[in-house]
Amino acid sequence: MAVSEAEAVVMEVLWRAAPRSAEEILAEVGPAQGWQEGTVKSLLNRLLKKKAVKAEKDGRRYLYTPLLSRGKYVSQESKGLLDRLFDGRVAPLVAHFSEQRKLTKKDIAELRKLLKELDDEQA
Amino acid sequence: MAVSEAEAVVMEVLWRAAPRSAEEILAEVGPAQGWQEGTVKSLLNRLLKKKAVKAEKDGRRYLYTPLLSRGKYVSQESKGLLDRLFDGRVAPLVAHFSEQRKLTKKDIAELRKLLKELDDEQA
DNA sequence: GGTTTGAGTTTACGCATGTAAACATGAATT
DNA sequence: AATTCATGTTTACATGCGTAAACTCAAACC
Structure with a gap:
């Protein structure tokens, strides 16, 4: 399953620096996107389910780290577009x-x- | 609203040659995509609703013509990708x-x- | 120890999409 | 005229997405 656009916003945060807690991610992305806490939590869970990030316990909370690299993601997305529109x-x-x-x-x-x-x- | 991927397949047919009837479109695209008649009809209706194509009566049926040009569509899609991933x-x-x-x-x-x-x- | 609190997990809900069946309607055929 | 056929229109239904509230549960506090 593909990483969606909203999910990619969260990935971008993690690609800039990881591991990060959900709280940190919300702080960095919430205001700009107008997202509530629940939204970020859902996105993180979907990313976990998709194996795009992993979570490791840090006391009471989790720290999230990308499993999917930005390069790979960018390649996938770009290839998709090129294949669809520019003969690859x-x-x-x-x-x-x-x-x-x-x-x-x-x-x-x-x-x-x-x-x-x-x-x-x-x- | 944006033209979706399945809808774009229909658009590609019309961009190659238009106007075309639903039947012709199905003939060209059905086998390759494994689409039934109903699927193509639905896609055409959604494209009509999105003003991406127009339909003019030709006897009992309609002939469809793109309103959205391929160039414009390609630009939109490409710009989207570049903006999201490559700083535009x-x-x-x-x-x-x-x-x-x-x-x-x-x-x-x-x-x-x-x-x-x-x-x-x-x- | 009971209660609040912080964090993750589950459930929700409307909308778009992919896919198509059901339905309607007018034209062609018997 | 009744029936069939072709074509468009309406409805359907599962899945994913965007967005978030509700629920849980363990840790911190009173």
Whole structure:
């Protein structure tokens, strides 16, 4: 089963720093998302059920740690999108953004650098 | 409301050629997806409700035409992913794929070409 | 020791989705 | 005219998601 969008918000907190208690997670994410305590608790339980995080006892409470890495999650999500919309490849996506004039100068510079690096390690 | 994944499968058919009848859509998509007639009908109705397609009478039946363009849909979906995972920019996504060794030679060649084109039109 | 409190666990509830059957209605056929 | 057929419309139903309240239970306090 896939990590949902709301669940991913909790994961992001844990990816930034772990292990964390439910309380800490709520403190970091509650205000911005407008979430109550119960919401975070539910999300954590679903993440446990999905094996995306683990919990270890720390006195009366639990500390949560990601089992799913951010890299893996990002790859899954990205691959899903590319497969559905761009025949599974990256270049068509970039082309789409280029056509829409959605590439920033920074993007372009970074892409150039990236390609050069690929060149270098190739050589 | 957003076009869901199953709905997008129907949209893809209409993006390839429109207008089309429900029957034609079923013929094209049913076998591959393992969908019954009722499924396609439901999806078409939801797409109508979402204003993603329109229907015009053609004798006893309707012919469906996209109102949402593929480009717009692709942009929405892509932007969603980039915003959630890559700070809204394209380059980090490409970098991610590069790190994962998921860039094909074809990708790299196309990206090079793309950048060169941007260069040229710039000049 | 009884009570409050903090934390996790269970249950809830409305909405979207995937999937489709049931129903309605007008056209075609006998 | 009655029946069948094609097509669209309505209803259904399980599952997941977003959101959270209710419940439990052990630890802390009075």
